[in-house]
Amino acid sequence: MEKKRVVVIGGGIAGIQASLDLADRGYEVHIVEKSPSIGGHMAQLDKTFPTNDCSMCILSPKMISCADHANVVLHTYSELESVEGSFPDFKVTIREKARFIDTDRCTACGDCIAKCPVKVPSEFEEGLSKRKAVYLPFPQAVPRKVTIDKKHCRMLTQEKCGVCKKACQAGAVDFEQEDAIIELRASVIVLATGFDLMDAAAMPQYGYGICKDVVTSLQLERLLSASGPSNGHLRRPSDDKEPRNLGFIQCVGSRDSKARNYCSSVCCMYATKESILAREHAPDVEIAIFYMDMRATGKGFQEFVSRARDIYGVRYVRSRPAKIQPANGDSGVLMSYETRGAAGESKTEEFDLIVLCPALTPSTNNTDLAEKLDVELDGEGFFRTPDIAHPVDTTGKGILVCGFASGPIDIPDSVSQASAVAARAAELISGGER
Ligand SMILES: Cc1cc2nc3c(=O)[nH]c(=O)nc-3n(C[C@H](O)[C@H](O)[C@H](O)COP(=O)(O)OP(=O)(O)OC[C@H]3O[C@@H](n4cnc5c(N)ncnc54)[C@H](O)[C@@H]3O)c2cc1C
Numbered sequence: 001m002e003k004k005r006v007v008v009i010g011g012g013i014a015g016i017q018a019s020l021d022l023a024d025r026g027y028e029v030h031i032v033e034k035s036p037s038i039g040g041h042m043a044q045l046d047k048t049f050p051t052n053d054c055s056m057c058i059l060s061p062k063m064i065s066c067a068d069h070a071n072v073v074l075h076t077y078s079e080l081e082s083v084e085g086s087f088p089d090f091k092v093t094i095r096e097k098a099r100f101i102d103t104d105r106c107t108a109c110g111d112c113i114a115k116c117p118v119k120v121p122s123e124f125e126e127g128l129s130k131r132k133a134v135y136l137p138f139p140q141a142v143p144r145k146v147t148i149d150k151k152h153c154r155m156l157t158q159e160k161c162g163v164c165k166k167a168c169q170a171g172a173v174d175f176e177q178e179d180a181i182i183e184l185r186a187s188v189i190v191l192a193t194g195f196d197l198m199d200a201a202a203m204p205q206y207g208y209g210i211c212k213d214v215v216t217s218l219q220l221e222r223l224l225s226a227s228g229p230s231n232g233h234l235r236r237p238s239d240d241k242e243p244r245n246l247g248f249i250q251c252v253g254s255r256d257s258k259a260r261n262y263c264s265s266v267c268c269m270y271a272t273k274e275s276i277l278a279r280e281h282a283p284d285v286e287i288a289i290f291y292m293d294m295r296a297t298g299k300g301f302q303e304f305v306s307r308a309r310d311i312y313g314v315r316y317v318r319s320r321p322a323k324i325q326p327a328n329g330d331s332g333v334l335m336s337y338e339t340r341g342a343a344g345e346s347k348t349e350e351f352d353l354i355v356l357c358p359a360l361t362p363s364t365n366n367t368d369l370a371e372k373l374d375v376e377l378d379g380e381g382f383f384r385t386p387d388i389a390h391p392v393d394t395t396g397k398g399i400l401v402c403g404f405a406s407g408p409i410d411i412p413d414s415v416s417q418a419s420a421v422a423a424r425a426a427e428l429i430s431g432g433e434r
Helices: 013-024 040-044 055-068 111-115 154-158 163-167 217-224 267-281 301-310 366-373 411-430
Strands: 005-009 028-033 072-076 078-086 089-096 119-121 130-132 180-186 188-191 195-197 214-216 245-252 286-291 315-328 331-339 346-351 353-358 360-362 399-401
Touching: 005 013, 005 089, 005 180, 013 028, 013 040, 013 055, 013 072, 013 411, 028 078, 028 089, 040 055, 040 217, 055 072, 078 366, 089 188, 111 163, 188 366, 188 411, 214 217, 217 267, 217 353, 245 267, 245 331, 245 346, 267 286, 267 301, 267 353, 301 315, 315 346, 331 353, 399 411
Parallel strands: 005 028, 005 188, 028 072, 188 399, 214 353, 245 286, 245 353, 286 315
Antiparallel strands: 078 089, 089 180, 119 130, 195 360, 315 331, 331 346
């Protein structure tokens, strides 16, 4: 009998977990991931709260299981082109963008990367280092195949260069390659498109893009990572020196009627995590977290905050920052803020490095996907889940959602939701719906 198919859109931890659970149940799963590798944001994290387990040590085996699983087909560097039909017979069209690489031949040896003369900011390293126009997004990428970025490749933009083709012993470079269109039928579609980081430069009062020593929380994750641009050494961008003090600003655009009304849910905890890690990397650094209200509602979360405060000496300041501006020329930052409570006062402090925790926003593609799939978004742009008795159902029958695509959520809850999606998909496909 032909296997029933499920298409999963988004290959972050939520999409990966849903796919593995579905594949283990015997369904044929097609993961559609827009970037060249699966992994999503979890691949960029150094450690995960509240246990500070190594993020890649948990994620990487799951990524490899996806690639090796007999029931999983990966469509990376791909997007959903169109959908017709309805549950339980969707006709799905996927566009696999040209990588200009024959992936059957590419061994990811790196010879082409070494020769490529074009350098552009690395998306994976959040712009803190450069990648080439032909690149592997990160060392543990799955699939481990390089991609030629057609926007920056000199051969594809100006018909000059071609050194990567000469360097490739495997003959894998193919400048004539075109997008591939794949059509398949599926019983269920799963949305796992995750989040984007709000552009902190849109709120100039926080100094991002104005002061060199103001970075985002994801940039700090990369700075703290042993495989990151500073090999895990805590450094500030302006002069590459270890900062003596570090301030985290919570709710940059979250819980803000001028930006995003909702709480991004994970920032109190990841700022606490990054504080502990920063102290472990640079034991003398003094750390303050400027917050509105502490949201430490998960298992072990309050204990994690207490540990940061009592053992690592992290200073939690209930306040609202007013303005962040350069301190002395290019280096350091002056921050003025107001403390909250009855004895509220205005203060100014100098920091070597400021870390912004920007709102985590729905993936920008959600609007397009919602139109193609005829499902509703909520007021913020996450996929609407109207039925509390079936919390992973969207407004479209047989179209399910998990992870950050449904709303702000951490990794353990994304994994639980992903497993719930697999169970719900099986229930719907078998006709045993309740
Ligand atoms: C700085 C920072 C630190 C964090 N630290 C922790 C932590 O320590 N512990 C913890 O539990 N949580 C942490 N989080 C939260 C964690 O990152 C999220 O809970 C988790 O990544 C959600 O997984 P996801 O798969 O839903 O989304 P994502 O990780 O965002 O993955 C979504 C995937 O979908 C792809 N995609 C998007 N749109 C499309 C489309 N239209 N077509 C195809 N593919 C698409 C994306 O490219 C991406 O690969 C942190 C978040 C931040 C910002």
